[in-house]
Amino acid sequence: MTANPDPRFHVYDTTMRDGAQQEGLNLSVQDKMHIARHLDDLGVGYIEGGWPGSNPKDTEFFALAAKELELQHATLAAFGATRRAGAVAADDPLVAALRESGASVVTLVAKSHDRHVELALRTTLAENLAMVRDTVQHLRAEGQRVFVDLEHFFNGYLDNRAYALEVVQAATEAGAEVAVLCDTNGGMLPHQVTDIVGDVAAATGARLGIHAHNDTGCAVANSMAAVLAGVTHVQGCLNGYGERTGNADLVTCIANLELKLDRPVLPEGRLAEATRIAHAVSEITNYPPSARQPYTGVSSFAHKAGLHASAIRVDPDLYQHIDPALVGNDMRLLVSEMAGRATIELKGRELGFDLADDPARLARLTDRVKELEQSGYTFEAADASFELLLVEEVEGARPRYFDIESWRVIAEASLAEATVKIVAGGQRLAVIGEGNGPVNALDHALRQAIEQVYPDVAQFHLTDFRVRILDQGHGTDAITRVLIETSDGKDSWVTVGVGPNIIEASWVALTDALTYGLRAHGVAPAAS
Numbered sequence: 001m002t003a004n005p006d007p008r009f010h011v012y013d014t015t016m017r018d019g020a021q022q023e024g025l026n027l028s029v030q031d032k033m034h035i036a037r038h039l040d041d042l043g044v045g046y047i048e049g050g051w052p053g054s055n056p057k058d059t060e061f062f063a064l065a066a067k068e069l070e071l072q073h074a075t076l077a078a079f080g081a082t083r084r085a086g087a088v089a090a091d092d093p094l095v096a097a098l099r100e101s102g103a104s105v106v107t108l109v110a111k112s113h114d115r116h117v118e119l120a121l122r123t124t125l126a127e128n129l130a131m132v133r134d135t136v137q138h139l140r141a142e143g144q145r146v147f148v149d150l151e152h153f154f155n156g157y158l159d160n161r162a163y164a165l166e167v168v169q170a171a172t173e174a175g176a177e178v179a180v181l182c183d184t185n186g187g188m189l190p191h192q193v194t195d196i197v198g199d200v201a202a203a204t205g206a207r208l209g210i211h212a213h214n215d216t217g218c219a220v221a222n223s224m225a226a227v228l229a230g231v232t233h234v235q236g237c238l239n240g241y242g243e244r245t246g247n248a249d250l251v252t253c254i255a256n257l258e259l260k261l262d263r264p265v266l267p268e269g270r271l272a273e274a275t276r277i278a279h280a281v282s283e284i285t286n287y288p289p290s291a292r293q294p295y296t297g298v299s300s301f302a303h304k305a306g307l308h309a310s311a312i313r314v315d316p317d318l319y320q321h322i323d324p325a326l327v328g329n330d331m332r333l334l335v336s337e338m339a340g341r342a343t344i345e346l347k348g349r350e351l352g353f354d355l356a357d358d359p360a361r362l363a364r365l366t367d368r369v370k371e372l373e374q375s376g377y378t379f380e381a382a383d384a385s386f387e388l389l390l391v392e393e394v395e396g397a398r399p400r401y402f403d404i405e406s407w408r409v410i411a412e413a414s415l416a417e418a419t420v421k422i423v424a425g426g427q428r429l430a431v432i433g434e435g436n437g438p439v440n441a442l443d444h445a446l447r448q449a450i451e452q453v454y455p456d457v458a459q460f461h462l463t464d465f466r467v468r469i470l471d472q473g474h475g476t477d478a479i480t481r482v483l484i485e486t487s488d489g490k491d492s493w494v495t496v497g498v499g500p501n502i503i504e505a506s507w508v509a510l511t512d513a514l515t516y517g518l519r520a521h522g523v524a525p526a527a528s
């Protein structure tokens, strides 16, 4: 058995209470027992089991946990409210439920925002302070440890700093171990958290915690900012569960703390169980795990067979922020659907080529497709270009209907002019084409030139044109991919071109389109 977590830093899970507020998430008593065991296995310090006394299920969970739940690392915490206004803590039935829950730690929720005290609690600011003080003192006297969650703390601080600080003082002076600053509405940004936590720590000297919601997309960032500003207690939920946009993802917080801030917060060796446990809990909650979840997602360390795939094979550290094994995850290399040998063989058969009888050729072809896909090509939609590749591989070369001498395009506001010089059937042909855009002009010029030797081309026309700018990233320029659909009035075919700009990419796709069309029409290359 590994050592218990460091008491100087609390990792506090609220999956079973705050996380269960997530829309559509319902946990049975048995589900909670399973989740608690997983959390203990992960090595968190505290597991908030629910609110005993507020509903029969949570009361039952604490009763069952007291009998059957054996925890190695974690301490079970019961969540509940301070005594009612005007009541005596010892006589309040909800406080009694906390006292009798069997949990050695109670986390009391208290108001710290003056307007919430007056509008929601409908009591005075002084009575709210007395409610915090009395309830903490009572539970402490009964032998329980107490943490206090200060609801809406950050908004309260911004509206009435003095009162928010008074609540922190009242809680800690009465014996609360930690005053947890809650961003209940989730509206804070890290710089605000830094400033406020720093000020509260300096003004009160209290041990502080953070409870962040993700409404600004900053729950984890806010938690880290709070740690750097001095909190030593972090609350969160597995898989970022929680109401609205969720709570801080506890596993992401833990991994950041251990791997980025060099603060070991779990017993040694437990972080490597994180991915397994995060996924096991999503089986229980019946919420499919997010593939893009930091650290534990199946895509967190997945690299598509693109420009950097080959470099990854040499040195994975070049493209990964950590070794995935540290959180129990794996690196994955995604090879595009098209590039698998079996897929190419199937595709070849579909186009009338038997590739199975020559494994070496199939391997060559597969490599070529992969290489082209890595440079931006896609053959999923461009059957005609793929077929020309097959022809090259099977017949040694594609039919050579024309040789290109040169081409250029001049584009003005609404008119473009293209000049194409080719050699075909022993003739040198120079043609100028016009169009309402550079690609259109190029298409006209090319077809007019080739038509003089191959009359079939007169039937070909461009029916669809799609452009995609591919962001290459990592310091290289974007490249352009063009897909062109051509029709002869009966059949249509799609070709693909890739280049540094739209015109060069289109040129490749246009010349492929003509070559494919002539071959499909059974035209033989004219002697040159």
Ligand SMILES: [Zn+2]
Binding pocket: 018, 184, 211, 213, 247
């Ligand atoms: Zn919350």
